[in-house]
Amino acid sequence: MTKTSMLEGKSIVVTGAGGGIGRAIALAAAAEGASVVVNDIGAALDGSGENAGPAHQVVAEILDAGGEAVADTSSVSDPAGAEAMIAIALDSFGHIDGVVNNAGVLRDGFFHKMSTDQLDQVLKVHLYGSFNVSRAAAPHFKDQGSGAFVHMTSTSGLIGNLAQANYSAAKMGIVGLSKSIALDLQRFDVRSNCIAPFAWSRMISSIKADTDDQKARVAKLQQMTPDKVATMVAYLLSDAARDVNGQIFCVRNNEILLFSQPRPVRSVHRGEGWTVASIAEHAIPALRSAFYPLDVSAEVFSWDPV
Template identity: 70%
Template sequence: MLEGKVVVVTGAGGGIGRDIALLMAREGASVVVNDLGASLSGEAGDVGAAQRVVNEIAEAGGKAVANTDSVADAQGATRIVGAAVDHFGRIDAVVNNAGILRDRFFHKMSDDEWDAVIKVHLYGPYYVSRAAAVHFKEQQSGSFIHMTSTSGLIGNFGQANYSAAKLGIAALSKSIALDMQKFNVRSNCIAPFAWSRMISSIPTETPEEQARVAKMQQMTPAKIAPLAGYLASDAARDVNAQIFAVRNNEIFLMSQPRPERSVHRSEGWTVASIAEHGMPALRASFYPLERSGDVFTWDPV
């Protein structure tokens, strides 16, 4: 379904990105496999990761090229997109998947931990998407696929930096969709549930934690790839500005913020009347202080 397409996949040296790159190639796309080779926390690491995925694609008869630039650098992002145009003559889809984690409870988080995650998870998709947008506008077509997270859409402990970036991606995607729909360019998000390097540091010290991780390990990165492939294909030409989640064999359409309930006073509000009437009337519709695991409570199927 992707014959003749050229797709950039960032952070594709392992995990979800690798499986997306492999599927794109199996479906006929030429793929730019981008991976800095960094560790989970962002330090320099295995620069050969991208090339190994390229070798896998080539051995299966596909076409791919490796790129090791950082998405967190505007010039690097331009080179990532340039690799697609230079090697394959065009670019049709971008999968913004690259990511790092620097988890810390908010009151203990350092500026460096905040900056590093925001640069990769929010600036990165902006830089790469902005570089690709020029080509998409010129050719009057293109698909952006951004990886968000229920940590941002719903909430999670110890991830203020990651959660803020991932909710920001959802807004970025919507803005791209609105601004570029007239050029036949679409932009969608996927919130993936998958066992990967990004969540492999979850503690397994108690039987409860071990059981939780065992369930998560059922959700392999390969389960995410088909939806990304679909969104990159012409079959998804009418799918735009949506947020999906994939959890093992389930695909969810996620809600987006809309007015939930309202109260009105013709004479206007005072501090006292808000306390006495306004807030009690709204309280029944308050959202509880939930995290992702409190919402997705059933076992993956």
């Protein structure tokens, strides 16, 4: 494995690293010189079952290429599991320098048909999982005065998609979590950023492809390989990104995009205050031109990936 200096000597935990984007991130981090804890519980896409094989397979790939890696099969949804994977990094490599919160599951369904179990499972893995692993690493980052978090969000949350209320809510929650981590830990030189990835992986292989338009979209997604996302993650983990904090990026094939963050876009004021009637007659008509349409991600990203 050819190592460069970008992550040389760093110890990185990557969750959900047994396949897809997570695997690509683990391989990219190792190729840049990092020692990697490859975490994957080996569950099915809906979160069911466990299989230790995927994590160990990725570790074998890294070791065969001359890198350093160990496997972990803890669940990110369990705080004790999160503590365990950080402990493995400390025991194996002596320190922890970066966390990539990538683990996820899907339980898609229209909101009016969604069960509390479908909501709970997705939140537990994506949002609680990101909190658990980040919280386990935070004291070590604080004490050493350095560290980097990279969290996976999604345009399903940032923009919207059909039949993914649980996933969208979790992914927007991660954006808020990341920003809070960035604010709370910036004085300790700890960074936290998000990436909304476009890449063909198991997580998006369940996208519906019944119509010609849907099939065309899936064909475009299949062109976008996880390694493009992994390169950006490796950069954000490196010291070269020491002044990049609290941001939301999107990686779409060879494009790197910076997402806006909610800020006021227009206001109306009435000295005597508002009544229900005056809001209807004046406030909303004045604000309406700045309303956002009910877009889905594919409508906003309407150009072909390059």
